Every structure is written in structure tokens, then in C-alpha cells.
Ligand SMILES: NC(=O)C1=CN([C@@H]2O[C@H](COP(=O)(O)OP(=O)(O)OC[C@H]3O[C@@H](n4cnc5c(N)ncnc54)[C@H](OP(=O)(O)O)[C@@H]3O)[C@@H](O)[C@H]2O)C=CC1
């Protein structure tokens with residue numbers, strides 16, 4: 173026997189019913205006999221409930237709604253049954269609707285709607301859908317018969333959620349199907365959701381009722397398989413409306429399905445499938461509208477999986493009740509009393525957590541009942557509260573529960589660690605935790621506003637064949653910023669495939685316009701988006717947006733040289749947003765500010781990265797941090813730290829004009845946005861200060877001595893154009909510097925030195941014997957003398973400025989955050 177159950181959407185329209193008939197027909201070709209269970213046409217059950225309510229209130233237009241239900245079924249008949257055979261079926265439907273109308277008339281007269289009558293009213297949905305579809309199938313030439321499950325499924329009299337009496341039901345089901353197979357073997361279309369008492373009163377089976385019917389039939393007939401046809405491709409790793417990366421779960425165990433469904437994965441309601449589980453009958457969850465998709469197979473065992481967890485589920489809105497007090501410690505019976513009270517009041521508890529100190533118990537409930545629960549507990553524990561054994565009972569609202577579920581978690585270490593670490597790095601506070609000893613479900617209670625972020629962050633780390641998403645916000649779309657965007661775009665496919673990382677640029681800003689889209693901007697047209705969709709930039713508004721989006725794995729990148737923007741770093745880090753920047757301003761201000769940023773990042777478990785502050789993409793800061801972390805001590809740093817000045821002194825030759833060489837350096841992208849910063853020595857001063865700090869020294873900007881190479885007239889230039897004019901006017905001065913040096917057989921180098929706690933920068937002539945003599949292009953060279961590198965210093969050399977190398981350094985910092993957060 174093969175049981176096929178179709179839900180309300182599957183029988184919701186003429187087109188979908190056509191598809192149901194196709195599926196039924198294709199299964200009929202197979203050797204197994206089949207039984208079909210249908211729900212009511214989509215929406216009809218709710219309409220019936222509404223009709224019942226209207227009739228009780230004496231609203232006569234309930235008749236109008238009943239007609240609409242009739243019309244929907246008539247339309248199916250008209251579309252799927254040949255005209256000459258229609259009248260008989262119309263008459264049967266009309267007769268059934270008449271019965272409903274008589275019943276409603278009675279309700280409207282006595283103005284009372286008991287649960288018993290409600291069940292009877294609701295039963296019309298399944299009775300009509302099965303009746304009509306069975307006739308459509310017959311009209312297509314396939315033998316079919318309508319089966320009213322009230323004749324087979326016997327229940328107690330708990331109307332609304334009746335309990336099945338298997339002792340009576342199983343033989344009735346078996347007998348019916350035995351008779352059927354003795355006849356011409358028509359396909360039975362069995363009404364889902366309904367049953368009847370021994371006295372013949374109509375009952376309904378509660379949530380997941382039609383699945384329950386399929387499961388009862390499958391268990392009684394020892395079916396080979398039960399198909400639950402829905403409108404989605406089986407069960408998913410998470411709710412796809414909340415987690416866009418969610419994907420289909422091919423196989424899942426009964427226990428996992430139970431755990432996931434309990435936490436709101438609404439595709440099926442596994443408790444209703446319990447009878448089939450108990451008999452080890454496999455269940456397939458399939459999509460009527462994508463019938464070739466294999467869906468999800470729910471059975472006792474699941475195939476070996478790539479991932480430790482199977483799915484992530486959530487309950488969006490819960491309240492947490494906290495009962496605590498010193499009187500609870502070591503006193504037996506407090507929890508018995510607590511949960512006894514809850515049970516007596518039929519209050520369903522979603523999650524319980526108690527620490528071993530026994531000082532407090534908290535449990536999650538539906539927030540709608542929270543006030544009532546508090547009132548009940550206040551009353552029940554009034555004496556304990558009065559005596560101070562129990563503190564006041566508190567309720568926390570606006571919370572959600574996330575459950576990570578999977579058989580693979582059993583006996584496997586590190587899952588909880590990963591879960592807490594990811595939530596921690598994303599600034600998601602955990603209010604309560606629960607893990608059953610079955611170890612297949614770890615549930616955490618978090619604040620509701622973090623639900624989407626937490627679900628996506630967890631899905632990202634636990635299902636790593638899906639690329640992890642890094643959400644990037646970039647301020648500064650000048651030379652470095654746009655080179656970075658180009659590099660990100662060019663590397664997109666590589667990062668996804670090889671690093672399982674997707675960089676999603678969510679926001680962009682320059683001084684004029686800012687544009688944000690939480691789904692990610694198209695990097696082929698970011699300029700257009702900024703121009704057309706952008707609004708006037710406000711850094712405050714940009715930062716507020718970043719925080720309010722509350723996306724997982726967020727990174728803020730500052731590619732400006734602005735001073736104001738760095739004021740936002742701390743609050744961003746504090747909101748668990750990592751910061752990456754080539755901008756040296758933050759790290760070269762006061763030492764206190766530098767330390768504050770470091771500490772905030774550390775405390776928040778996020779990253780503040782600035783490798784490109786010194787030597788652009790050259791691995792200088794990382795190397796230095798590595799030495800310091802491993803216990804080395806710095807004795808001396810000697811370096812050429814300006815790409816611009818290197819280029820200038822390597823290119824300035826007799827016959828050329830100094831100002832032209834500076835212009836070339838600017839055109840090549842080596843200079844700061846304001847080249848006076850390079851020429852004055854300010855840029856180098858910032859870099860040596862940062863290096864000294866990274867080497868563990870507490871230096872202030874005033875501790876750096878700068879011997880500038882510029883004559884006073886250039887230093888005094890009030891604007892960039894005036895500065896270039898002054899360089900031109902002072903050409904003789906620069907020529908003399910050059911000729912004096914070459915007369916001595918030397919080259920000019922701006923050298924920064926840090927030794928004995930002092931940083932000095934100055935223009936020096938170096939001869940061929942000096943290691944800095946051979947430097948070419950815009951190269952930087954940094955020589956670290958340390959306890960371990962004392963005889964021969966550790967030297968790093970290479971291009972220290974330029975758009976590509978700088979942007980790639982920022983890129984590397986950004987990607988390393990992706991790995992860290994993942
Ligand atoms: N060039 C190099 O080799 C290296 C550069 N760096 C650093 O990289 C950073 C960027 O340099 P670069 O790209 O050359 O500079 P650019 O002048 O080309 O670009 C700066 C960008 O920042 C934007 N910007 C400035 N202030 C603000 C603000 N308050 N709000 C919003 N946007 C702002 C500018 O906007 P708009 O477009 O509207 O003007 C522009 O888009 C600098 O800090 C520099 O020190 C570090 C290492 C090497």
C-alpha cells in the first residue's frame with residue numbers, strides 16, 4: 173500500500189487539482205495499490221470557521237459565504253468533468269451544501285456554537301474536496317471512490333483535537349481496504365482531518381489533521397511509504413523566508429523531524445505522523461508543483477551527511493518566565509510544584525532551563541499567556557514569596573528561540589562551542605540555553621531583534637558548503653575604494669568556490685552620496701546605484717543604518733583619509749561590527765584612543781584591522797604583531813615608509829623639475845589625498861608612530877620628531893594648488909638637495925627610526941654601502957632589530973604605495989575576517 177496525502181494548496185485550484193490527478197495517475201501505473209487522502213480546498217476550513225462564527229452572531233450573510241464555497245467546488249466540476257456527467261455531481265455537492273446550510277440555520281437560531289458543532293461544520297471542507305476530486309478522477313476513466321473517514325477513524329469525544337481509538341480504528345480500516353481490493357479496486361479518496369465517536373458524532377483530529385489521517389491509514393495497512401504532498405520541495409535546513417541560503421534536506425530521521433517541527437518548521441507536523449513512525453513507515457515530503465524534486469525522506473535512519481547539524485529552526489516570539497530564590501536551593505519539590513501548577517492550568521512549556529545551583533528555573537511560554545501565567549504563579553507561590561524563599565516571578569518578553577538540530581551532534585564535540593562563538597562574535601546575547609541529553613537539539617533563547625541575524629550567522633557556519641556571507645559597508649569610493657570594489661567583483665566566483673565566502677557589499681558612501689541595500693549592491697553598476705539611488709551622505713545616518721540592519725558578519729571599511737569618520741569606529745566595534753581601514757588617522761591620534769579601539773574590538777570579539785596603515789599591502793603590521801605575540805622584544809626599527817618619497821627620490825634627476833615628479837607620484841596613486849601629508853613628513857610620522865605602538869611602546873604623536881624636507885614657503889602653502897606652486901617656485905632648493913647628495917655619492921632617503929623609545933624622521937643621504945641605497949620605484953623597506961633578530965635584522969621590502977597593492981591589503985584584511993567569523 174502506498175498512501176498519498178495532498179494538502180490544501182495542492183487541491184486549492186482547478187490547475188492544482190489537475191496536477192494532483194496527474195500524480196495520482198502516475199502512481200496508479202505502479203504495482204502497489206494506493207490510497208489518497210485530501211485536505212479541504214485551500215482556505216475552506218478557515219471559511220467554515222468564519223461561517224460558524226457568523227451564524228452564531230446571527231449574521232445572515234453566512235449564506236453568501238457558503239455559496240462561495242459551493243461555487244469553488246462547482247468550478248472544479250465544470251473544468252474537469254464532461255458536461256453530460258456534471259449534473260449528478262452538482263446535485264451531490266448541492267445536497268452536501270444544503271446539509272451545511274441546515275446546520276448553520278440551527279446554529280443561528282440557538283446562537284450557540286459548541287466544539288461538537290464546530291467539528292461537524294469543519295468536516296464539510298474535506299467531505300466536499302474528496303467527493304469532487306474522486307468524481308473528477310472517475311470522469312477521467314480511472315476507477316475511484318469517495319471514502320468518508322468518519323466510517324473508519326474512531327475517536328474519543330474531545331472535539332477539536334480528538335484522540336484516536338486504534339483498537340476500533342485499525343480493524344475498520346483494514347476491513348474497508350480488504351473489501352476494496354475484492355472489488356474493482358477503485359482508488360479511495362479519504363477525507364483527511366475528520367473522524368467520529370463511537371456514537372457517530374463528527375470529530376476533528378487537531379493540528380496536522382490530514383497528515384494524521386494518512387499516518388493512521390499507513391500504520392493500519394502497514395504501508396510501504398506515505399507521501400505528504402505540499403507546496404515546497406520538502407524540509408529545508410531553515411525557514412527560507414528568514415534564511416535565503418536555506419536548502420533542501422534529502423533525508424532526515426523521525427527524531428530530527430520531531431525536533432525541527434516542534435520549533436516551527438511548518439512543512440509537516442511530525443507529531444501527527446507518530447503512528448507511521450512507530451511502525452517504521454518511511455514518509456516522503458514532496459512538492460505537488462515540482463513533482464520531480466526528490467523532496468525529503470523521513471525515516472528511522474538518515475544517509476551519511478556532510479554536515480553535523482541537520483537544520484535550524486526557530487520560534488519567533490516567546491516569553492521567558494524566571495522563578496528564582498534562595499529557598500529553591502536543595503529543596504525538593506519546587507519544580508514539581510511549579511510544573512504541576514502549569515500542567516493543571518494546561519499551560520504548555522516550550523523550553524526549560526535550570527542551572528545546577530538550583531537557584532533559578534526559567535521556562536519559555538507563548539507570550540500571549542504570559543500575564544495569566546504570572547498571575548497564577550504569584551498566587552500559587554504567594555507564601556514562598558512572602559517568606560522571601562522565592563523572589564518575584566519575572567517575565568521577559570520579545571524573545572525568540574533558535575534550535576539547532578541534528579543526529580550528527582550526538583557525541584560530537586565543538587558544536588555548542590561553535591554555536592556560542594558565532595553568536596558571540598555577532599553580538600547576540602544568549603538569554604537562556606537548553607540541551608536535552610539526547611544531544612540532538614541545542615536551543616538558545618535570544619532577543620527577538622537578533623533573530624534574523626542569528627539564524628543567518630548560524631546557517632552560514634554550520635552549512636559551510638554554502639558560501640558564508642560577509643556584509644560589507646564601504647565609505648570612500650575614491651582611488652582605493654573603487655579599486656577594492658573592482659577586486660571584490662573580479663574575485664567573486666573564486667571566493668565563493670574556493671573560500672566559501674560571499675562578499676556582499678551592502679552600503680557605499682562618498683562625500684556626496686550614500687546608497688544601501690541589505691540584499692547587496694550590484695558591483696557592476698555601483699556607480700549608477702550611488703548616483704541614481706543614492707541620497708545625500710550623512711555619516712551618522714550611514715552608521716545608524718548599519719546598526720539597524722543588524723546583519724550577521726558585518727564589516728565596516730573606511731577608505732577615506734577623513735578625521736570625523738574615525739569617531740564612529742568605537743560605536744561600530746561596540747555593535748559587533750568589524751572595522752578595516754587604510755586610514756591612519758585613528759591609530760595615530762592619542763595613545764588612549766588607539767588602545768580604546770583595540771580593547772573594544774577584543775571585548776566584542778570582532779576585528780579592527782589596518783595592515784595597510786603601513787607599507788600598503790606589505791605584511792608589516794601582521795609580522796610585527798606575530799613577533800610581539802610570540803614574545804620577541806623590539807630594539808630598533810629603521811625604515812623607509814613613504815612610497816611617494818621613495819618614488820620622488822628615485823625619479824628626481826638633473827634636468828627634471830621636482831614639482832613634476834611630485835605630480836607623477838600623485839597620478840600614479842602613491843600620494844595621500846592631500847600630498848602635503850607625504851612631503852611634510854606627516855604621513856611617515858604617523859606610520860612610525862603606529863609601528864612603535866604595535867611594537868608595544870606607549871608613544872604620543874608629540875614624541876615623534878619630524879625633520880621636514882620642505883622649505884618654510886612650501887610648508888605654509890594653504891591649499892593643494894598653492895602647494896604645487898610653491899614646489900615649483902622652490903625648485904632650486906630641491907635641486908641643491910639633490911646635487912649636494914650626488915656630489916657625496918649618496919642618494920636621498922627619508923628615513924624613520926625608532927630606538928630607545930624615540931622616533932625620528934629625517935632626510936638622509938645614504939651611500940652604496942647602506943642597505944637602503946638600492947631601493948627602487950615606490951618601494952618601502954622596514955628593518956626590525958629584535959632580541960631574536962639581533963645579528964641580522966628582519967627586513968621587509970617591496971612596493972609600499974599604489975592603488976592595487978593597497979586595495980589588495982584591505983581585501984586580505986576583509987577576507988581574514990570572513991575566516992575568523994566563520
Ligand atoms: N594610495 C596609497 O597608496 C595608499 C593609501 N592609503 C590610504 O587610503 C585612504 C584612501 O586613499 P585614496 O583612495 O587615495 O583617497 P581618495 O581621495 O581617492 O578617496 C577618498 C574617498 O573618501 C571619500 N571621503 C572623504 N571624506 C569622506 C567623508 N567624510 N564621508 C564620506 N566619504 C568621504 C571621498 O569622497 P569623494 O569621492 O566624494 O571625494 C573619496 O571617495 C587614505 O586614508 C590613504 O591614506 C593607505 C595606504 C596606501
Ligand SMILES: N[C@@H](CC=O)C(=O)O
Nearest residue numbers: 814815816842843844
Ligand atoms: N601616501 C602613502 C601611501 C601609503 O600609505 C605613501 O606614499 O607611502
Ligand code: NA
Nearest residue numbers: 783786788790
Ligand atoms: Na602593510
